[in-house]
Amino acid sequence: MLRTEEMLLNVGPQHPSTHGVFRLVLKIDGEIIKEAKPVIGYLHRGTEKLAENLQYTQIIPYTDRLDYLAAMTNNYVLCHAVETMMDLKIPDRAEYLRVIAMELGRVASHLVWWGTYLLDIGAVSPFLYAFREREMIINMLNELSGARLTFNYMRVGGVKWDAPEGWIEKVGEFIPYMREQLKGYHDLVTGNEIFMNRVKGVGRYTKEDAINYSLSGANLRCTGVKWDLRKDEPYSIYDRFDFDVPVQEGGDAWARYHVRLAELEESLKILEQAVEQFPKEGEILAKVPKIIKAPKGEAYVRIESPRGEIGCYIASDGKKEPYRLKFRRPSFYNLQILPKLLEGENIANLIAILGAIDIVLGEVDG
Amino acid sequence: MVEALLQSQPGLLNFGIFFLLATVLLLVVLGFVTYAILAERKVMGFMQLRHGPNQVGGRWGLLQTVADVLKLLLKEDTIPKLADRPLFILAPVIAFAPAFMVLATIPLTDHLQFADIGVGLLYYIAISGLTTVGVVTGGWASNNKYALLGGMRAAAQMISYEIPLVMSVIGVILFAGSLNLNDIVAAQDDQGWFILWQPIAFLVFIIASVAELNRTPFDLPEAESELVAGFHVEYSGFRWAFFMLAEYVYLFAMASLTTVLFLGGWLPPFDFLGFIPGAVWFALKFSVVIFFLVWIRVTFPRLRADQLMEFGWKVLLPVALANIFLTALVKELLKLF
Numbered sequence: 275m276l277r278t279e280e281m282l283l284n285v286g287p288q289h290p291s292t293h294g295v296f297r298l299v300l301k302i303d304g305e306i307i308k309e310a311k312p313v314i315g316y317l318h319r320g321t322e323k324l325a326e327n328l329q330y331t332q333i334i335p336y337t338d339r340l341d342y343l344a345a346m347t348n349n350y351v352l353c354h355a356v357e358t359m360m361d362l363k364i365p366d367r368a369e370y371l372r373v374i375a376m377e378l379g380r381v382a383s384h385l386v387w388w389g390t391y392l393l394d395i396g397a398v399s400p401f402l403y404a405f406r407e408r409e410m411i412i413n414m415l416n417e418l419s420g421a422r423l424t425f426n427y428m429r430v431g432g433v434k435w436d437a438p439e440g441w442i443e444k445v446g447e448f449i450p451y452m453r454e455q456l457k458g459y460h461d462l463v464t465g466n467e468i469f470m471n472r473v474k475g476v477g478r479y480t481k482e483d484a485i486n487y488s489l490s491g492a493n494l495r496c497t498g499v500k501w502d503l504r505k506d507e508p509y510s511i512y513d514r515f516d517f518d519v520p521v522q523e524g525g526d527a528w529a530r531y532h533v534r535l536a537e538l539e540e541s542l543k544i545l546e547q548a549v550e551q552f553p554k555e556g557e558i559l560a561k562v563p564k565i566i567k568a569p570k571g572e573a574y575v576r577i578e579s580p581r582g583e584i585g586c587y588i589a590s591d592g593k594k595e596p597y598r599l600k601f602r603r604p605s606f607y608n609l610q611i612l613p614k615l616l617e618g619e620n621i622a623n624l625i626a627i628l629g630a631i632d633i634v635l636g637e638v639d640g
Numbered sequence: 641m642v643e644a645l646l647q648s649q650p651g652l653l654n655f656g657i658f659f660l661l662a663t664v665l666l667l668v669v670l671g672f673v674t675y676a677i678l679a680e681r682k683v684m685g686f687m688q689l690r691h692g693p694n695q696v697g698g699r700w701g702l703l704q705t706v707a708d709v710l711k712l713l714l715k716e717d718t719i720p721k722l723a724d725r726p727l728f729i730l731a732p733v734i735a736f737a738p739a740f741m742v743l744a745t746i747p748l749t750d751h752l753q754f755a756d757i758g759v760g761l762l763y764y765i766a767i768s769g770l771t772t773v774g775v776v777t778g779g780w781a782s783n784n785k786y787a788l789l790g791g792m793r794a795a796a797q798m799i800s801y802e803i804p805l806v807m808s809v810i811g812v813i814l815f816a817g818s819l820n821l822n823d824i825v826a827a828q829d830d831q832g833w834f835i836l837w838q839p840i841a842f843l844v845f846i847i848a849s850v851a852e853l854n855r856t857p858f859d860l861p862e863a864e865s866e867l868v869a870g871f872h873v874e875y876s877g878f879r880w881a882f883f884m885l886a887e888y889v890y891l892f893a894m895a896s897l898t899t900v901l902f903l904g905g906w907l908p909p910f911d912f913l914g915f916i917p918g919a920v921w922f923a924l925k926f927s928v929v930i931f932f933l934v935w936i937r938v939t940f941p942r943l944r945a946d947q948l949m950e951f952g953w954k955v956l957l958p959v960a961l962a963n964i965f966l967t968a969l970v971k972e973l974l975k976l977f
Contacts, residue, residue, distance in 0.1 A: 283785050305945070396856060396942025402688040462939075468857055469941050621789075622944045 280308060283621075287316050291394045291625045294635030298612075298628075302621055310616035312609060317639040325599040330356050330430055330566045333599070338424035340603060341637040343386050346372075346379035346415070347579040349428035351601075354509060355575045355586040356430045359568040367556035368432035369511045374445060374548050375418060375427060377541045381452065382411040383580035384534050384541075387632045391531070392463060394629040395472050400463055407455055410448060417441060430566050432559035446549045449542050456538060464535070473527040477615045477627035480525060487611040490604050491582025492537065493631060496522045496529035503578040510577075514551065515544045527630035534632075537580075567594050581605050581632055605637040665754060669743060673888045674705040680934050687938045715877035720783060723874065727781035732875065732882035735774025738767045739889035746896045747822050749906045749918040760821040761813065764897060765806055768852070771886060772798040778883070779871035790870025793860045793945055800952040801851035801858075807960035808844035811967040812901050825905035835902040837970075840963040842902045844956055849894045850936060851952070854887065857940040860948060895929040903929070 286297040295316035301309040321340060325333045330352075337348035350372060357364065389404030412422045417438055419427035427434055463469055479487075481497040494501055502519040504512040520536030522529035568590040576585035582604030589598040608631050615627050648654060678693060678701060685692025697703025719728055745760040747753040757763060772795055779791015812834050813819060816827035828834055835842050851858040860870075872883045899905060903925045906918030943951065 281785060392941060396859065397940060398684075398856075399688050399938050402690065406689055463941075466941065468943055471947055472941060472944055620944075620946065622946065 278304070285624070287313075291629065292635075293390065293629070293633060296633070296635050296638070298616075298624075300616075300621070300624075305621050307616050307619050307621055307624065310613045312612055314606075314609070314635075314638050317635050319640070321640050322599050322601065325596060327595060329594045330568065330596070333596075334428065335424065335426045337601075338426055339636055340601065340640065341383075341579060341581060341584070341605065341634045342423055343634050344376075344379040344383040344580045345423060345425050346375045346427065347577065347584060349425060350376055350510075351575065351577050351579075351584050351586045353428045353430050354577065355573055355588050356566065356568055358575050359571065359573045359588060359590060360430070360562075360566070362431050362560050362562065364432060364510075364560055365557040366511075367436075367553045368558045368560070370548055370552050371418075371433050371437060371558065372428060373510055373512070373515075374442075374545060374552075375415065375425075375433075377545050377548070378411050378415060378445070380541045380580045381538055381545075382408045382415075384538050385411075387534060387580075388459065391629045391632075392469075394625045395469060397463070397469075400459070403455070403459070403462075407452060410451075414441070414444060414448070417444075429559060429562075431562035432557070434559075436558045442549055442552050445545060449546050449549070452542055453539070456535070459535070464531075470528070472626055473531060473630070476527045476623050477619075477630055478524070478526040479611060479615065483611065483614070484525070487614075488607050489582070489611060490607065491578070491580070491632075492530050492533040493582065493608050493611075495520065496533050497525040498523045503576060503583060507576070509575070512544075515547045517543045527626055530630045530632075565594050567592060568596065576602065579604055581634065581637070582608055601640065603637045603640055605633040605635075606640070609633050609638055661754065665743065666740065669740065669889060669892065670885075672892055673885060674709075676888055676892060676930065677705045677708075678702070679930065680937075683931060683934045684938055687935070709881060712878055712881040717877045717879065720874050722783045724781040724783065727777050728874075729879075731774050731778035731781055732879045732886075733774070734777060735771050736882045736886040736889075738770040738774075739886040739893065741767045742893050743889070743896075745821055746893065747825060747900060747905060748896070748922055750822075750825075753822065756820070756822055759819045761809060761819045761824070761901075764821075764893075765802070765809070768890070768893070769798075769802055771890070774886075775871050775883075778875065782871070782874035784874050787871050787873045790860075790873070794854065794871055796945075797851060797854075797858065797860060797948060797952075800949060801848045801956070804844055804952060804956035804960045805848035805852060807957065807964060808841040808848065809901065810960075811838045811841040811963050814964070814967045814971060821900050821905075825900055825907065828904045829907055833902065833904040833907075838902065838963070838967065840959060840966070844960045844963065845898065845902070846932075848952075848956060849898065850933065851948075853890055853894055853933075855891075855933065856937045857943050858948060859942060860945055891930070891933065895926050895933065898929050899925045 281302050283300040283302055284297065285300060286292040287295040292298070297313040297316070299311040299313060300307055319339070321336045324336060328336075333352060334349055337352050338345040340348050385404040385408045389401035389408075392400035415425060416422045418441060419425040419435060479497065481499055484494050484497045484499065490501070498521055500519050500521045503509070504517075505519050517540045520533050520540060522532050568588060570590060570592040572587065572589040574585060574587040576583050578584075583602065584604050585602030587598075587600040587602070588596050591597045612628065612631065616624060619627065681704075682692040682701070684690075693701025693704035695701060695704070696707045719725060742764045744755040745753070745757060745763055747756070775794040775798070776791045779787045779794065782788070812824065815831065815834060815837055816824040818824060818827070831837065854860075872880055875883060899922060906922045908914050908916060908921050
């Protein structure tokens with residue numbers, strides 16, 4: 275007797291394309307996904323709870339390990355929150371170093387996304403090209419902070435290290451090189467018929483959906499919502515730079531691809547201006563007490579990470595440790611729309627949809 | 641020589657000679673496959689800003705593949721508990737054997753060919769179709785959902801692309817007037833290479849053969865990023881190596897067939913270059929085809945399963961059919977003038 279039945283398929287946690295230890299429990303009918311249930315928490319380290327017993331400076335290394343592809347923004351959001359509570363004035367040179375580090379991080383992060391997304395789609399070479407450029411950024415950040423991924427670079431009131439001699443010029447030289455490579459990326463991938471067929475119209479959602487699911491970053495801007503905290507709620511010194519917020523209307527993976535690649539160019543624009551305006555001298559750390567104590571009260575700050583809106587909430591009772599620390603981790607929020615996107619989809623689109631969201635499991639699991 | 645032996649009385653001596661010849665062919669092919677894998681890795685490395693193998697066997701990594709195969713031989717042979725044991729063991733053999741069988745008919749030069757049979761091309765296509773059975777069997781017997789998905793995809797894909805492959809070859813057969821591979825090369829001596837006469841057939845053939853070989857952009861049966869490894873996900877050690885070897889022997893066979901059908905086999909491109917032996921020309925053309933296949937692999941992303949089917953049935957097949965019609969028309973017109 276012939277019959278058909280639903281099949282339960284486990285994707286992950288050990289799967290090459292889930293970008294870490296992410297698990298999806300799929301109910302599939304033939305090739306159609308009936309239900310998708312994400313299972314997370316394999317990388318949960320309890321950062322927020324750990325932070326309650328740590329001094330503010332000691333928390334910074336933990337933020338490196340959240341979104342390990344763009345650790346500079348995570349460093350910054352924590353320092354920014356404490357600085358907001360303490361009402362600190364940050365020296366100019368420190369702010370410029372921070373912005374340059376963060377934008378380099380954004381470029382590196384988007385490069386990893388671009389490379390791994392193409393790897394998911396089945397093209398191996400772009401991954402290696404992206405990593406060639408990323409390696410240069412990582413090396414520059416290494417020279418700046420002494421680490422390749424977990425920088426632990428920012429401090430409450432400024433940054434830990436000044437730029438080594440000739441470093442700013444190096445960043446300046448990198449910008450035209452990167453622009454040239456970006457053209458190559460477009461030549462190799464963007465116009466490729468196979469690639470277009472794989473991503474166009476895949477994983478489409480509307481503006482309302484995006485807002486209701488509280489998506490942010492490229493996942494929001496691909497639906498036509500022009501919302502970038504660097505522009506709309508300028509923090510640090512972002513109001514001094516002239517750049518655009520790339521927006522697409524499509525709401526599909528193709529639109530997200532374009533938003534991210536355009537963001538790379540905008541980041542390069544910011545970098546170019548920051549390198550130009552970089553103050554010759556100045557302090558890199560504000561006058562802060564040896565032991566930092568945030569005043570009693572609470573604060574919530576949010577900034578634009580490569581993945582979206584990253585927020586940091588601190589409740590302090592005036593001690594040197596926070597009473598409660600909470601991160602709004604953009605990957606975690608962005609991932610929530612996945613079950614909705616996958617329902618009724620062909621299983622062949624699964625990887626293309628998951629990859630386009632751009633998650634980092636360290637951040638999803640906190 | 642082979643001709644005379646085939647006509648003679650069967651005996652122990654004949655058997656011995658044939659056995660020896662077959663062994664020599666096997667060794668030649670295995671030796672080639674060893675270095676084809678190395679060449680592919682080197683070319684891929686060159687295109688992807690890497691070095692490729694450069695440790696085992698000097699700075700060119702000349703012994704890398706040998707070391708890899710030895711390692712696979714030494715690995716523990718695991719069979720999943722719930723697998724269909726006999727089928728699981730049989731599948732790599734079914735996939736592997738035809739890969740070698742097809743090589744017998746390929747004329748490497750005008751003298752070096754192991755079986756000069758009248759329907760060489762038909763034989764090639766018929767035998768190569770058997771590999772699909774091995775792949776599906778392997779996918780089914782593994783008792784793994786990913787392997788099953790990969791096996792099913794492989795079956796659908798290989799069958800769908802075999803049809804345009806055969807159809808594209810018919811144009812060549814019409815021009816050459818023969819299914820014998822030797823005659824096809826000889827016909828190209830008179831008429832010029834068939835890549836000039838049959839450009840459409842050549843395109844369809846190359847695309848369909850990449851799909852037959854399960855290589856990017858048609859590597860869905862073993863799509864690493866989706867199905868982990870597809871039909872051979874449960875295989876390890878030498879059983880896995882059999883699948884891998886089959887794939888590379890097919891690469892050898894397909895590139896040889898492309899050379900024979902479209903690039904004039906062992907013929908030199910111009911008559912005055914005839915002093916260079918045919919084997920050199922064959923090797924050169926063959927290497928160009930291999931390089932082209934590696935190049936494709938490095939450049940393209942993967943198609944989606946449904947798009948793959950659509951492309952095969954809705955684009956390649958009609959084009960191949962139109963090509964047959966066109967070829968017949970051209971041939972008739974040529975006769976008139």
